[in-house]
Amino acid sequence: MHRDMDAYEPQAIERKWQEVWDQADAYVTPNPDDPAHAEARKAYVLEMLPYPSGELHMGHVLNYTLGDVVSHHRRRTGWSVLRPMGYDAFGLPAENAAIRDGGHPREVTNRNISAIRRQIKRMGWSIDWTREVGTHEPEYYRWTQWLFLKLYDMGLAYRKQAPVKWCPKDQTVLANEQVVEGRCERCGTEVETRNLEQWMFKITDYADRLLDDMALLESWPERVLTMQRNWIGRSEGGEILFRIEEFDEDVPVFTTRPDTLFGATFFVLAPEHPLVERFAELADNGEEIRAYARHAAAKKSEERAANEDKTGVFTGFYATNPVNGAKIPIWVADYVLMDYGTGAIMAVPAHDDRDYAFAEKFGLDITHVIRPADGEVADGVAYVSSSPTDVLVNSGAFDGLSSPDAKSKIVEDLEGRGLGKQTINFRLRDWLLSRQRYWGCPIPIVHCASCGVVPVPESELPVLLPEIEDYVPKGKSPLAAAEDWVATTCPSCGGPASRETDTMDTFVDSSWYFLRYTDPTNDQAPFGRDVVDYWLPVNQYIGGIEHAILHLMYARFFTKALYDAGLVGFKEPFARLFNQGMIYRYGAKMSKSKGNVVSPDELIERFGADALRLYILFMGPADQDKEWQDTGVEGTHRFLQRLWRVVHEDLDREPTGVTTGTPLARKAHETILRVGDDIERRFVFNTPVAAVMELVNEISRTPDDPASRFAVETAVSLIHPYAPHIAEELWERLGRERLWAEPWPVADESQLVKDTVELVVQVNGKVRDKITVATGLPEADLIATARASEKVQAHLGGAEPKKTFVVPDKLVSFVV
Structure with a gap:
């Protein structure tokens, strides 16, 4: 045993090295003086920024430790690495935390940010703190407002009245994704539908580009791309007009199957469709229609679409099928969605499973108009087929045509009569960004009786969020009560005006934060074009699959809009995306309500941050869900103790300088190759830990191998991205310095044979x-x-x- 060996005390070692890194600016990466001509070997490694609604949990530990390993490896292989940190501080999570904990949202948010910053530093993650941002700070949201006005000038931000999901408890509009089984995702209250004036971003203008540019995202998980494709939902078909005599008007429906039009035996409206209330006013069962529509509209779109138990209510009215003049009954049913097509469908039960189930339940007519070319259709089931060899029957002059031919000819016939046209439809709807909450970025708009909607001039930005005591929602934005703040002067005519009192959705803040990191102190622009083009797109983005639709789609939209505005020179924000898995305990996702949360701070106190970092990646493949084992961190702590002993034992031996030609040397070179390949090429993080453990075992078994010092140094160097504190300490005791800046070891391929x-x-x-x-x-x-x-x-x-x-x-x- 080395005579000078002391006990492995992780807490003391970790404090020491965190201070050393901080004093040395070890992870500060300045922007190049001339970005346009700077060396290209640079990497932007980024994890999704946290909500400061509480302290960090194990999901954060996994996320940021992954990014840390990648960052350390890139730095030590010669890359200039940008790795910043910030806080997604506005919005519902932070405001609800303030309501829950008591206090003003700013105070609670800043307190949580301080706690998170302390936890981050205690974990030893290699962050460039000179680039820290908080989306709630005026220095940041000034530019959020500037970007809003830029999109407004481009015609991409507009205001309209729209039916919205409303949580009566949180007193705010909810996105569809925030509604679960008709209830608010956060508080569980049954959701209502209201018509409100809302600010929108015209993301639908970018629907085709959001789809087409997926060709640039070769290093994204296919699962995420599929989710976005489905959410955008591009489909080609026909828009067909059905006549409603009582209103003397034609109602459009979108269908991808105009070849089945002769089989439309009933007509269905979404509960939110404007005609529903008009029918309710005339119908004998008007209250039944209203009650059904109110209850159905509160449900989430996906739940309604997936609901196997079909429900609906008959209006008592009929629509005219334009191809044969048939009068077909008009129903209201929740399986039809207002946010797809026109919110009205022609129901063809013989050739659509959902229509068939509805028709069976309510005893509606079923007429087959498509059959296979070489057979008949079985009774009692819908014939759902898109075969190009299918032929039409019971379709008048179109009998005998193939389905593809009939699609085009039927639409051509309707178009000639002014009753239809070819069209492309998207499931994607414009981004509703208004929130009737206090804790958010103020929308830089004033309302003038003479001039209407007027943007705030750039010279008056930021429009500061006023300090108000009573910020709890009461049915309208709390900012409306700040009368001195609301009352202002119209920038256009100089007359009296009032400020917009809605605030922005927090997803606006997180749609551009990765751009601000590149130039965080710029007070003349949100970022410089030369700097942002140097660092972007992000080389490696890391975050959960739950953000596949909202954050990732919105960030892509923002980037494309800014590209069109000439503010950035790239079309996609994130070149490579990795989705980490969930961490479960006792078979459930960790949450306070389930009582299965493990505190990172408690584990650091017992075993040190290095042991926790090592275990969180050693648990299994990082992209898969994993079950937490309480004994796991204790196990990695024992390994670090063993590494500590092995290194100190080797210090008693005289170094030989041998690095090749022995079994242990070959093992060390094999480990170098394996660890580097796993991290860089395969993006696998548990097997490198196992490889270093094997090398340490081999060192213990062959202490007299002449290459023992080389093997020991290799083990310490390779474990460094995972356990940087103990690695730096052991490196120093081996007579070396600044492992964080030490070049990554290179395997001698001649030793691998x-x-x-x-x-x-x-x-x-x-x-x-x-x-x-x-x-x-x-x-x-x-x-x-x-x-x-x-x-x-x-x-x-x-x-x-x-x-x-x-x-x-x-x-x-x-x-x-």
Whole structure:
């Protein structure tokens, strides 16, 4: 045992090195003086920024430790690495935390930010703190407002009255994604539908580009791309007009199957459709219609679409099918969505499963108009097919046409009569960004009786969020009560005006924060074009799959809009995306309500940050869900103790300078290759830990190998991205310095070719001996060596093998 070895005390070691890194600006990465001509070997590594609604949890630990390993490896392989940190501080999560904990949102948010910053530093993550931003700070949201006005000038921000999901408890508009089974995702209150004047971003203008530019996202998970494709929902078809005589108007429907139009036997409106209330006013069952529409409209779109138990209410009115003049009953049903197509459908139960289920339940007509070319349709089921060989029946002059031909000819016929047209439809709807909450970025708009909607001049930005005591929502934005703040002067005519009292959705803040990181102190623009083009797109983005639709889609939209405005020179914000898995405990996602949360701080106190960092990645593949084991951190702590002992034991031996030519040297070179390849190419993080553990075991087994010091230094160097504190301490004790800046070890490929291999010898399928032989022996020599073994001879019994199988350098198998 090394005479100077002291006990491994992680807390003391970690405090020491965190201070060293801080004082040395170890992870500060300044922007180049001339970005346009700077060296290109740079990497922007970024994890999704946290909500400061509480302290960090194990999901954060996994996320940011992943990014830390990538960052350390990139730095030490010669890259200039940008790795900033910030806080998504506005919005519902932070405001609800303030309501829950008591206090003003700014006070509670800043307190939580201080706690998170302390936790981040305690974990030893390599952050460039000179680039820290908070989306709630005026220095940041000044530019959020500036970007809003830029989109407004481009015609991409507009105001309109729209039906919205409303939470009566949180007193705010909810996005569809915030509604679960008709209830608010956060508080569980049943959601209502209201018509309100709302600010929108015209993301639909970018629907095609959001789809087409997925070709640029080769390093994104296919699952995320599929989710975005489905959310955008591009489909080609026809818009067809159905006549409603009572209103003397035509109602459009969108269908991808105009070839089935003769089979439309009823007509269905979404509960939110404007015609529903008009029918309710005239119908005998008007209150029933209203009650059904109110209850159905509160449900989330996905839940309604997936609902197998079909429900609906008949209006008592009929629509006219334009191809045959048939009067078909008009129903209201929740399986039809207002945010797809026109909010009205022609129901063809013979050829659509959902329509069929509805028709069966309510006894509606079912008429087959499509059949396979070589057969008939079975009774009692819908014939749902898109085969190009299907033919039309019961379709008048179109009988006998194939489905593809009929689609175009039926629409052409309707278009000639002014009753239809070819069209492309998207499921995607414009981004509703208004929030009737206090804690958000003020919208830089004033309302003037003479001039209407007027943008705030750039010189008056930021429009500061006023300090108000009563910020709890009461049905309208709390900012409306700040009368001195609301009352202002119209920038256009100088007359009296009032400020917009809605605030922006927090997803606006997070749609551009990765751009601000590149130039966080710029007070003349949100970022400089040369700097943002130097660093972006982000080389590696890390975050949860739950953000596949909202944040990632909105960030892509913002980037494309800014590209069109000439503010950035790239079309996509994130070149490579990685989704980490969830961490479960007792079979459920960690949450305070389930009582299964593990505190990072408690584990750091007991075992140190390095042990926690090591375990969180050693648990299993980072992209898969994993079950937390309470004994896991204790196990990685024991490994670090062992590494500590192995290094100190080697300090008692005189270094030989040997780095090649011995079994331990070869093992070290193999480990270098394996760890680097796993991190950089395969993006796998648990197997490198196992590889270093194997190397440490090998060092313990072969203490007299001349390459022991080389192997020890290799083990310390390779574990550094995972456990940087102990690695730096051991590196220093080995007489070295600044491991964070030490070049990554390079494997000597000549050492990866083994001189000998273990040859397995079988007789009748059973292993009878294992023999060490020279690598690359000819097949005849392998057979001769195997037959010379006494153990093998005993089982051959002097008999000549009937068959012999050889796998070079691995196996000889005899059959007797």
